[in-house]
Amino acid sequence: MRLTVNLRDDLYAVARSxxxxxxxxxxxxxxxxxxRALAEPRAAPRRSKNGLPVVRGRAPFGPDDVLRIESET
Structure with a gap:
């Protein structure tokens, strides 16, 4: 299949090399x-003590944050 993609310079350098x-x-x-990237096994999502998945990337929030958000709406 023919496809045109734009690669970042660093990724193009890896492919060219x-x-x-x-x-x-x-x-x-x-x-x-x-x-190769698709064949690598994916890591299972991390779970917290209560069994819920842990999502990385944001700061944790607590009850005070929930109350603040509720008061804004």
Missing amino acids: MARAESISISEAVNRLLQ
Whole structure:
């Protein structure tokens, strides 16, 4: 399948380096890198003590935060 994508410079450099090292096209290098990434096992989501999944990326909030948000609505 033919597709046009925009790669960040650092990702393009990785694909180009792999292509040169393995004497393959950049397109084939991108295909192999994607296949490799998709084949890696995914880590199970972390769970808290109560069994709920833990979502990373935000600061924790508590009852005071809930009350503050409720008062804003």
